[in-house]
Amino acid sequence: MKLLSVAIPCYNSAAYMSHAIETLLSGGDDVEIIIVDDGSKDGTLEIAKQYEGKYPNIIKAVHQENGGHGEAxxxxxxxxxxxxxxxxxxxxxxxxxxxxxxxxxxxxxxVNSEKLDMLISNYVYEKVSLNKRKVIDYKGALPEGRLFGWSETKHFRNSQNILMHSVIYQTKMLKDCGLSLPKHTFYVDNIFVYYPLPYVKNIYYLNVDFYRYFIGRDDQSVNEKVMMGRIDQQLRVNKFMIDCHDLTKIKNKKLRNYMVKHLVMMLTVSTVFLVKDGSQESLQKKEELWRYLEKKNKRLYQEVNKYFLGKSMQMTSWTGRRIIVMGYHISRKIYGFS
Incomplete structure (x- = not known):
């Protein structure tokens, strides 16, 4: 049995996918690389099959009809x-x-028969075109170099949200908890990392800069203009995250606090883009998002409002909307997004 399975979702990725594959091949026979071609129209599948032919004990090339990142x-x-x-x-x-x-x-x-549900490591924002990088680590928030539970976690800074880039999950736990991402929806990486958290009991933080997150393509899903154009998909993900767990019933206080804070961050991102657009339709969607949370779970809504961001994102005046947008741009500078 392989130690680590790595899925690489690919859609029209022929121009750059080899870099990801080559770095993972350094793991040797301990690693299983599953290249999922999501109905590409370029040479993605051919490249995947070439790698599979060259490394049959390490690489699987899988083709599927286009279903989006989540389905891959x-x-x-x-x-x-x-x-x-x-x-x-x-x-x-x-x-x-x-x-x-x-x-x-x-x-x-x-070897030691230790049960590990989630390993966390650092990730790096790589702005190659500007030769800039920003390391996101979890120092201070998590114990280092040993197993621990949620009760031993400390304060997570705003930049220390656990993202898909930073996690490795136990495969059986993901399958047993029923994780299934929606088709044809962007930003489902947020669901991937968020949904399994209540099933995680044993965590290990390794303070190494592992994942390199490329920032810079104009068509990239995290490009601001692209995100604003796909706001309805972001809202769909937000509502899924609201619905998937009743956070008020999570007994571990530190886990509950972390998940509430993470949800606030996601709601904030969507709110900012809707306010930046500024159209009557977008402002109405903003109100609908927060009313959805209030109607779905009144206690959770009240808990979210204890956070400054949660409360401030609901300001409706022109001045309030200006404050929301200004706060967003300041955050981008602080956390290295621009």
């Missing part, structure tokens, strides 16, 4: 045979030295 992740999880599961997007890559250290930790967990 679902397919990767379906084919995964490794004890642990990771998603690496086709335009990103990993640091080979950090991968070696991660595999050593995972191997140690198996």
């Amino acid at each position: 992740v679902n397919t990767g999880l379906k084919y995964a045979t490794g004890l642990y599961f990771k998603v690496v997007d086709s335009d990103d890559w990993v640091n080979e030295e950090a991968l070696s250290k991660i595999l050593s930790v995972l191997r140690e967990m198996v």
